[in-house]
Amino acid sequence: MPVIIEGTNIAKKFNRKTLFRDISFSLSAGQSLAITGRNGSGKSTLLRIVAGITSPSSGSMTYALNGAALERYNFFSHIGFISPVMNVYEELTGLENLRFVGGKKDDDAHLAILDRFELRGHENKAVRLYSSGMKQRLKLACCFLNDPPVLLLDEPGMNLDRKGRDIIYSYLDSVRENRIIIIATNENEEAALCRGRIDFDQ
Amino acid sequence: MISDVLRQLKKDFLVEFRSRAAVNTALAFAGIITLSISLAAGGTPFSTLVQAVFLWIILFFSAMNGLLHIFTREEEEQTSLFLSLNVPAEAVYLAKLVFNIAFFLVIEMVTCPLFIFFLQVTVKDIILFVMTVLSGGLALASAVTMLAAMTARAGGKGSLFTVISFPVVLPVIWVSIGATVESLQGSSGDAWNSVVFLLAFSGAVTAISFLLFRYVWYDE
Numbered sequence: 001m002p003v004i005i006e007g008t009n010i011a012k013k014f015n016r017k018t019l020f021r022d023i024s025f026s027l028s029a030g031q032s033l034a035i036t037g038r039n040g041s042g043k044s045t046l047l048r049i050v051a052g053i054t055s056p057s058s059g060s061m062t063y064a065l066n067g068a069a070l071e072r073y074n075f076f077s078h079i080g081f082i083s084p085v086m087n088v089y090e091e092l093t094g095l096e097n098l099r100f101v102g103g104k105k106d107d108d109a110h111l112a113i114l115d116r117f118e119l120r121g122h123e124n125k126a127v128r129l130y131s132s133g134m135k136q137r138l139k140l141a142c143c144f145l146n147d148p149p150v151l152l153l154d155e156p157g158m159n160l161d162r163k164g165r166d167i168i169y170s171y172l173d174s175v176r177e178n179r180i181i182i183i184a185t186n187e188n189e190e191a192a193l194c195r196g197r198i199d200f201d202q
Numbered sequence: 203m204i205s206d207v208l209r210q211l212k213k214d215f216l217v218e219f220r221s222r223a224a225v226n227t228a229l230a231f232a233g234i235i236t237l238s239i240s241l242a243a244g245g246t247p248f249s250t251l252v253q254a255v256f257l258w259i260i261l262f263f264s265a266m267n268g269l270l271h272i273f274t275r276e277e278e279e280q281t282s283l284f285l286s287l288n289v290p291a292e293a294v295y296l297a298k299l300v301f302n303i304a305f306f307l308v309i310e311m312v313t314c315p316l317f318i319f320f321l322q323v324t325v326k327d328i329i330l331f332v333m334t335v336l337s338g339g340l341a342l343a344s345a346v347t348m349l350a351a352m353t354a355r356a357g358g359k360g361s362l363f364t365v366i367s368f369p370v371v372l373p374v375i376w377v378s379i380g381a382t383v384e385s386l387q388g389s390s391g392d393a394w395n396s397v398v399f400l401l402a403f404s405g406a407v408t409a410i411s412f413l414l415f416r417y418v419w420y421d422e
Contacts, residue, residue, distance in 0.1 A: 053287075081283075086283040087281050096216065100213050103205065
């Protein structure tokens, strides 16, 4: 599924303060980008702009799938997004959250991804009873469930132990050839997974 | 679209059923205020106008917190982004609207019998009374669903919601009180026109809200 994301002269201001400006990039399937920088430099904001969740103050984002331009809201169904400020439903079980994301997918697919993230055995437990690491694993499972062609990951390794991080890295390695991957992170290990980089500290 | 609405409705009912945060508060409020009015009145009979005003004040204030809660919960628990990415805005609106209508219906089903029993109300035209309560509830739920979304997205709480809702729901409450008075007196006269107005109001507000919801829901 050929997918292209282009950002042109993206800038973001909050009140009168310019967070960043003149950010341009073009990514197609198989390419990846790390967004790094100190706290408050705008990594998460840029990722939200790329996802179409937040509008830039100036500049533009364009999205294309199979040669056809897409409106940003129609692009949502083609991205897998994870962020520290986005939660799954804590009153639902892990399996119910995956059913909510998966739509018409059958439970075999849900159980398979739970298996991959080593959450089998916890699928019928309310998410509010999960540890923070288990919640992060479930968020990643929801993010990857529908095999989206674009993966936008904001601090994907947060709260994860070594094994949890290895699961993500091996997943990203297995899909990188036909996906766009953008990771906003402070961790060098995560940034090294990507071939390109925007560093807000430079 | 329909499958998206059903998927989200199932999620909303499951979350509410397990937490019971909104419905318990609303029912407790309705019960306490009805009982308080009854005790304060001490058996003094009210005019039909006062009875109708009490009914709609109880329904309105019992439901307001719960009607807002369906959106503020998404913001407070930081799930609104998760919802936005997985369900189209129009489906979000329709599912929240259906939930709010069902929620208001539950409040009415509990409040009306309490109101009739404790305030010793005699309803002379039962069909008109039921239709007025149902259509008034539908109009209120339709009107405040969009306002609840605006309030939640603005990071507002209940006080802001009640203030911005007031001018929108005033005609609904006004007409509902008038029709309720007629149903209590048994002089249906023009009251059926009021029911038609309430249903038309619901349809118009729902159509406009459906078209505009994405501009409220998404961060522009």
